[in-house]
Amino acid sequence: AQTVTQSQPEMSVQEAETVTLSCTYDTSESDYYLFWYKQPPSRQMILVIRQEAYKQQNATENRFSVNFQKAAKSFSLKISDSQLGDAAMYFCAYSIAQGGSEKLVFGKGTKLTVNP
Amino acid sequence: ETGVTQTPRHLVMGMTNKKSLKCEQHLGHNAMYWYKQSAKKPLELMFVYNFKEQTENNSVPSRFSPECPNSSHLFLHLHTLQPEDSALYLCASSQADREGNEQFFGPGTRLTVL
Numbered sequence: 001a002q003t004v005t006q007s008q009p010e011m012s013v014q015e016a017e018t019v020t021l022s023c024t025y026d027t028s029e030s031d032y033y034l035f036w037y038k039q040p041p042s043r044q045m046i047l048v049i050r051q052e053a054y055k056q057q058n059a060t061e062n063r064f065s066v067n068f069q070k071a072a073k074s075f076s077l078k079i080s081d082s083q084l085g086d087a088a089m090y091f092c093a094y095s096i097a098q099g100g101s102e103k104l105v106f107g108k109g110t111k112l113t114v115n116p
Numbered sequence: 117e118t119g120v121t122q123t124p125r126h127l128v129m130g131m132t133n134k135k136s137l138k139c140e141q142h143l144g145h146n147a148m149y150w151y152k153q154s155a156k157k158p159l160e161l162m163f164v165y166n167f168k169e170q171t172e173n174n175s176v177p178s179r180f181s182p183e184c185p186n187s188s189h190l191f192l193h194l195h196t197l198q199p200e201d202s203a204l205y206l207c208a209s210s211q212a213d214r215e216g217n218e219q220f221f222g223p224g225t226r227l228t229v230l
Contacts (some may be wrong), residue, residue: 003148044120101164101212102215103164105158
């Protein structure tokens with residue numbers, strides 16, 4: 001079965017501190033892409049960071065970085081210098097090409113609270 | 117308008133009503149998607165349209181009927197829904213010319229079925 005597991009339903013972090021959100025996935029595909037999406041309260045879901053599975057180097061976008069462990073099928077998100085605007089639901093997902101289209105498989109999400 | 121827009125933002129309907137959700141993308145993309153987001157469940161992909169052709173129907177009940185008249189517009193027609201269909205329905209679009217492209221999401225329609 002193709003699944004994504006986010007084991008932390010909720011997390012909290014102090015402003016300016018670092019937090020890591022965990023994600024594991026299960027796929028038999030060898031070529032796929034991994035994503036972290038952010039959904040702020042009552043706002044649109046937006047892409048935070050993307051990782052190509054064939055690349056060993058971990059992706060980084062400003063304060064956001066990932067720890068990609070392909071053999072362990074693990075894809076955690078680290079947020080450094082947390083800001084109040086980082087408070088949101090974070091969804092881990094992977095995409096696979098299937099039947100002429102691309103399919104995103106999501107986890108249940110982690111709700112991140114940032115305390116001032 | 118920019119990005120992906122959805123109307124209406126909120127919808128309350130009875131089980132015997134017929135209604136439609138509308139999505140429009142202003143990004144020049146050629147693939148569009150419908151997702152269902154329920155509390156404490158992963159986002160569920162419902163339908164995919166690639167170059168206006170439906171390429172994915174993820175075992176969605178026939179009371180949900182998608183329509184994609186062109187690459188910029190996507191509809192979800194609803195009829196005889198059940199209370200368990202209450203959820204946030206998200207539309208997304210992407211450029212499907214290569215794998216791994218970002219999907220851009222709309223704000224969603226919050227649907228309540230009474």
